[in-house]
Amino acid sequence: MSKSKRLMELMMTVNRMRKFTVKELAAEFGVSSRTILRDLQELGELGVPLYSEVGPHGGYQVLKERILPPIAFGVDEAAAMFFASHALRHYLSLPFEAESSSALQKFYYYMPGDVRDRIDEMKNRVDFHARDRRQKVDCLGLLLEAAVRQRVVTIRYGSKKEDSERSIQPVGIYASNGFWYCPAYCFLRRGFRLFRCDRIESAAFDETGIEPLDHRHVHLGNWEEFGRKERIDVRIVAELSREGVQRCQGELSHVPHIEVREDGSGRLDQRVPESELPYFAKFFLGLGGEATVEHPERLVADIRRLLAELTAKYGTM
Template identity: 30%
Template sequence: MKKSERLNLELAFLSNKVVFQLQDLMTTFDISKRTALRDVAALEELGLPLYSEVGPGGGYKITQHRSMIPIYFNNQEVSAIFFALKALKNLSSTPFSQSYPRITDKLMASLSPSQQATVRMMQGAVHYYTGASISHPQFLNDFLTIILETRPAEILCPVRWGAKTVEIQAFELLYRNGIWFCEAVLLSSKEWVTLRIDQVEAFKLIKEPPTVFDRSQLHKLKQHYEKTHHDIAFYCLLTQKGAEKFEKNHYPNMHLRMLGEQYELYGGYNKDEYEYMIEYLLSFGAEVKVQSPPALQQGYIAKLKILVSNYE
């Protein structure tokens, strides 16, 4: 019997026990004391909450014991779960990077030999390609923690902000094109900001935090920001190919609708996002025609002339 199969059976064997002896595993699964000790360590790594008790009646006690209701997945569902895990690993940096191998081990140990074979075959036959993380932000887990615990923090902002220390309350994490961002509110000014986490140079929890916002209040602040910040309306025409490109890469301040036989890309942007809007629209190539505002159209045409001049 393979170790993964044995561990799965041992988990089932211990599911209705509060205490057990090493001898229980040795007898039930016909293994040596050394193997039983290794299995106990492996079960603990897989998440079984236990501790050892010394003395004549010693053994192991399982804490936080609760009955487990089995959930059964068919082969297609199992393959989908492992495919998703494999796809997430390709992000390189996530708040849960260290958990993926453990999750994979736990799931694999719960499968039958035939399902394990199916998963291995799938992993060799299906590949997921995506852009790797451009950077590895050192405070990604810290940002996730303060979001889940609704706690503020003090951070050292990037140089472009003057390398100053500010107090923030984070709302959510975003991942786009290989970069992790965090949407947050500055507690001193109530200003809504989007931070590149890899550019945050220092992070610490506030020992005596001021009054914090709850999730609903943060959501209202974000909604207000989106309505007032993107105050310059824009309109563009897209071809069918352009609409497909839009579906693969767009932002909350951008929308798409049918306009006759064409598509219209519309929304709003802030003056600080002018240069980025031009770069974004250039990514559509010949599939876009900028309609308004005139300043965006003129900036777009000027950029095209620069590109063409490279070949003159």
Template identity: 35%
Template sequence: MKKSERLNQMLRFINQKQRFTLQDLMREFHISKRTALRDISSLEEIGAPIYVEYGRYGGYYLLNQMTLPPISFNSQEIYALYFAMQALSSFSDLPFQVSFHSIHEKFINALAEKQREHIERIKDRVIFRNTEQIKESEHLETLLLAAIKNEVLNISYQTPQREGTRSIQPIAIYAMKGYWYCQAYDVTKQAYRVFRCDRITSVEITDIEPIIDLQEIHVHNAHSLWKPSEKAVEFKCLIDQDGVEHFQQQQFPSMELITENKSNYIVGWYEPNELEFIVKYLVSFGKSINIIEPAILKEHLRKYYKDVLDNL
């Protein structure tokens, strides 16, 4: 990192902390003690109101918060941002009703002419094959804000079989295979569930007290919250390496990948009303999967294939 870039980031770092030590700067910016001291002198030269207190509990202090210069990006950071934006291009719905095209236009217009030329060359040399969004999900913003604010929502949820009303506390939203999903605690059923966002036809903010404190839950460990009901059915399937790759591309909170005696298995559970879903999910593995248990799941899979053959 160039010194000018490091000083710019350092200004923002100390402006946020107010009090810092040399060790803080050395650890944050991966620099030596000598470089940290020189950087502090450079910051003082450009007007940063820094003073030092000596002693056991001493350190550097910022007298008052500074008005910081605009954020600037180097060429590599600009290219990385452009790559990240391309991931948005396949989604017609995004939280906060921001379209990819408006972001893309503002981004391109803010670049220098040479940077714009390089971006155009990248566009002609890199192909992004994203899964297109299949169905619209109009309530993403409300679902995400409810997760941020720890709010409970009343939703109307429509499945191919029926439509009903639920009270849920959203935990997180994510996109997979062209659909948006919402991880949530179903207050009505007192269980953790995943909802397809395009099937949520209406939402309403409630005054219901949230069941869980989302500040203690990270999106990546939220899967551990999913617990089976008393009627849930456990399953175990043997998969080959192609099956492992397929599982890594599409998986759900009620299942996990394990290894036993150098063989890979999917283990998990499904609720009785999710039988059709789990059969179609296992079908997507093709010949890469072999159901170990339960036997009834094997029978349903055979019936599915028989129905397909009968329709040929």
């Protein structure tokens, strides 16, 4: 095996292993311990963060901030990776803000000149827009870490009604319409709730000793199923024009269940938490004639009340 090939495979091997000894690597690659020591020194000079420990139980290990082995990309694959990361610039806050910027700079810098030229030509031709929100969120990294490690977080949360301190166990985080959201188990409410991250005024890992729940089976794809067991749902039925369908699909935080007809109009039929009816009353009022709510009667009554308030406010002008 040539030296260059051995170094490449050695880099991939040490990235894969948590801890190793020179003797183990020498046996795996069929070379002397002295050769492996020289190879490890070269990997260190190339940037692989190796750490050594002496003693009978010593050896080598790669530090937490490991580097990945080289990956070969085609021209179109490189462009796809670049723009996937480039699109994140529209978000004021990211859970890995500094890292994504650093990775993008490295990725672009080491591309061949012709690939950089191709990407430069495409920058003004393709984009992925997110709604421009000016709310800065500083706790995204902590919430994501808590979700991955099954940790409890203490937050100060500013809702529409009041500020409160809560202990939550995050499921994950996701972005929608420019906002970041965190589904989490709330120990105060004893159930799953959805928190808007820009309303979290402070967040820190819990130090009171609350025992985390085993939620390894709960994730962003199924958390609502668990939350539905604890909440009261109501069924909303509404007729939608073509524009109404498009606005519901584009503006509601969760993709609604709409039966779309050939002419583009449709019928929304979906169950939602009862607590969200005030939001839907304002939403459907904003759609005007593009939507006709048929059920529930409480939602229709809320829309009428809002309309009467607006009429009283503007009718005398």
